[in-house]
Every structure is written in C-alpha cells, then in structure tokens.
Amino acid sequence: MTQTGPTDQDLWTAVAAGDEAAFGTLFDRHSRAVYNHAFRLCGSWSVAEDITQATFLAAWRKRGTVQLALDTALPWLLVVAGNCARTEWRSARRLRALLGRLPAEHDPDPADDVAGRLDDERSMGTVLAAVRRLPRAEREAVALCLWSGVGYPEAAAALGITEVAVRSRVSRARARLSTLLGATLTEEQR
Known part of the structure; x- marks a missing residue:
C-alpha cells in the first residue's frame, strides 16, 4: 500500500x-x-x-x-x-x-415483595376480623401466646391468671377461629 x-x-x-x-x-x-x-x-x-x-x-x-x-x-x-x-x-x-x-443470593424482585405484602394484608384482615369476634380474654391469649410466642407461664403471669386458664382460653380461641375461618389453623399460620 x-x-x-x-x-x-x-x-x-x-x-x-x-x-x-x-x-x-x-x-x-x-x-x-x-x-x-x-x-x-x-x-x-x-x-x-x-x-x-x-x-x-x-x-x-x-x-x-x-x-x-x-x-x-x-x-x-x-x-x-x-x-x-x-x-x-x-x-x-x-x-x-x-x-x-460472593453468596449466590440475589435481590428479590420488588414486585414479588409488593404482591406478597398485599396477600399478607388480605389474609391478616380476614384473620383479624375473626379474632375481633372472640371474647376479649381469648383475644388477649391469642395475641400473647399464638402471635407473639409468649409461653403459657409468662402469659399467665402477665394476665394475672393461672396457666391452666391461659391454655383453656387459647384452646377455645383456636376452636372458634377454626369455625370462623372455615379451616383449622396450622402451626405455620399461628
């Protein structure tokens, strides 16, 4: 060239x-x-x-x-x-x-998080409506023992009642909620 x-x-x-x-x-x-x-x-x-x-x-x-x-x-x-x-x-x-x-973790899709939150809110709204129909004593037992994971002895001390009374309230609340919600609550839902 x-x-x-x-x-x-x-x-x-x-x-x-x-x-x-x-x-x-x-x-x-x-x-x-x-x-x-x-x-x-x-x-x-x-x-x-x-x-x-x-x-x-x-x-x-x-x-x-x-x-x-x-x-x-x-x-x-x-x-x-x-x-x-x-x-x-x-x-x-x-x-x-x-x-x-690096760990194989990845950022979750925000849309999945939003959809999950909406489903959770919808489900929780249904459960709350049923719990509101319970007597006050049973609502307190559900809130302490089932939702917050407080043990029966600690709940009894906090409510000023016996442990047997707390167990009884939780048992009655489960039975009523099962009827109100149309299904038995599993351990994961508690």
Whole structure:
C-alpha cells in the first residue's frame, strides 16, 4: 500500500512534541487495524472498542518515551493492544473470581415483595376480623401466646391468671377461629 503524506515516523516525532493533529492522523491511519486485532484477541466488539481506546491512550501517554524501531507505528500499537487485551482478560478473570466468592443470593424482585405484602394484608384482615369476634380474654391469649410466642407461664403471669386458664382460653380461641375461618389453623399460620 502506497502511503501519501508523512510517514508514521514523521508523525510520531510530531506526536512526541505534543502535536495532537499528528496523533489524530496516526489514529485515523491505524485505529481500524488495532480494533480488528483487538476483536480477534477478545472476541467481543465492545471489549475491542475498550482495548482500542486503551491502546491509543497508552500511545499518547508514552509519546515522549517510545521510539519507533520501524517506519510504521502499527506493530508497536498491536503489541500495546495485545498487552491491553491481557490486562482486560486478567481484570475480567479477577472479577469473575470475586463474583464466584460472593453468596449466590440475589435481590428479590420488588414486585414479588409488593404482591406478597398485599396477600399478607388480605389474609391478616380476614384473620383479624375473626379474632375481633372472640371474647376479649381469648383475644388477649391469642395475641400473647399464638402471635407473639409468649409461653403459657409468662402469659399467665402477665394476665394475672393461672396457666391452666391461659391454655383453656387459647384452646377455645383456636376452636372458634377454626369455625370462623372455615379451616383449622396450622402451626405455620399461628
């Protein structure tokens, strides 16, 4: 391929002096080749774009210290692209390893949470309506023993009655709730 205009060596000498236009010309001349090389190294067009950008950023940063051994900058740019691809691969490997060490938990879908809350509210409304129909003494026993998990001896002390009376109130409340709700409450529902 016949090259018109300044050689890469001439452009690189101007780039080393800080000539941004000369660097733009080198970019225009070689970015496609660097991009294709990067794609062949990583197999991803978007990662190839990142590697191409990193390659030319490294070239700009090293403009004052790198001397081209040939009349073309392309071989050096391809080596830099290879180094950038390896750096990208190592970073991705470390990220995958880090993610592999994280617990497999994921954030629940907020819609599931909202739907669950609505179902819970609906169910609780039905249960509360039934509990409100119980005598006050039985409501207190249900609230302490079934809902809050207070033991029978502690509930008896809190209510100022015997443990047998608390057990009796809970038993009567379960029987009435079963009738009112149309089903026997399981341990999980208590």
